[in-house]
Amino acid sequence: MHDRPVPILMYHVIGDAPAGAAFPNLFVRPSDFAEQMSWLAAHGFHAVTLHQVYDYWLRGAPLPKRPIVLSFDDGYLGQDTHAMPVLHKLHWPGVLNLKVDALKSPYALPPWRVQQMLAAGWELDAHTITHPDLTRVDDARLWQEVHGSRVALQQMFHVPVDFFCYPSGRYDAHVVAAVRRAGYLGATTTNNGLARPQDLYTLGRIRIDGSDHLAGFARKLQGLTH
Ligand SMILES: [Zn+2]
Numbered sequence: 001m002h003d004r005p006v007p008i009l010m011y012h013v014i015g016d017a018p019a020g021a022a023f024p025n026l027f028v029r030p031s032d033f034a035e036q037m038s039w040l041a042a043h044g045f046h047a048v049t050l051h052q053v054y055d056y057w058l059r060g061a062p063l064p065k066r067p068i069v070l071s072f073d074d075g076y077l078g079q080d081t082h083a084m085p086v087l088h089k090l091h092w093p094g095v096l097n098l099k100v101d102a103l104k105s106p107y108a109l110p111p112w113r114v115q116q117m118l119a120a121g122w123e124l125d126a127h128t129i130t131h132p133d134l135t136r137v138d139d140a141r142l143w144q145e146v147h148g149s150r151v152a153l154q155q156m157f158h159v160p161v162d163f164f165c166y167p168s169g170r171y172d173a174h175v176v177a178a179v180r181r182a183g184y185l186g187a188t189t190t191n192n193g194l195a196r197p198q199d200l201y202t203l204g205r206i207r208i209d210g211s212d213h214l215a216g217f218a219r220k221l222q223g224l225t226h
Contacts, residue, residue: 002057003196004063006068006195007069007194007224008068008095008188008195009068009069009070010188010190010205010207011028011083012027012072013027013076014028014030015029015030016030017210028209028210029210032210032212032213032214034086035213036208036212037087037090037092039217040068043066044065045068047067047068047087047093048063048067048068048069049069050123051123051162051163051185053067054162054185054200057200070092070095071095071125072097073127074102074127075098075103075108076108077108079117081113084116084120093120093122094117095122095123096109096123097125097126097127097165098124098153099129100152101131111156124159124161126146126150126153126163127165128167129149130145131167131168133167133168133170134170135170135171135175142178146178147182150182150183162183162186163187163188164179164182166190168190171187171202176201176202186200186201187202188203191204192204192206206220206221208220
């Protein structure tokens with residue numbers, strides 16, 4: 001049976017939180033991140049893409065013994081400047097859940113950095129254009145955010161963009177239907193827990209915050225049931 005659950009970690013900013021940051025917990029210090037990745041490697045984990053997990057669940061493709069998906073939301077600069085080099089040394093891919101409008105922000109990833117991450121083996125997935133609560137937008141806007149973001153990223157980066165990530169974890173049956181109709185193979189949420197094949201469009205993730213450091217991170221990973 002190819003139905004083993006797989007942990008998907010959820011990161012936001014990799015960087016030091018500036019004084020007075022509105023959401024300091026969304027910042028994971030680069031030194032903490034590097035220690036967390038070393039811990040994973042030392043404990044036999046091996047990072048894979050969501051596509052590899054999908055191919056394992058649906059087609060029986062092989063996965064490493066302790067697979068883990070490392071997902072990075074929104075498109076912050078430190079995901080390339082800090083996270084990518086750490087993963088690159090381990091020959092591990094990351095999964096970038098990119099908000100299209102992030103490409104325009106001076107604090108976020110410019111397109112050439114996204115290209116660099118793709119060249120290093122990262123998977124690019126869609127996270128809408130403007131990051132609205134998709135349960136509160138009209139149908140035209142829902143389609144533009146869900147389908148339009150996929151088309152925009154495909155045209156810009158010439159990669160499949162086969163997975164979707166709900167902004168702020170907000171979804172309902174209507175939103176899930178739009179994600180399926182747009183042709184995505186699956187979608188990630190902020191629901192806490194392992195990702196399971198029966199939840200392809202509502203995959204759980206494990207949030208990693210700035211306050212986890214190494215000890216909290218190890219606790220979260222050791223608490224997983226395999
Ligand atoms: Zn987000």
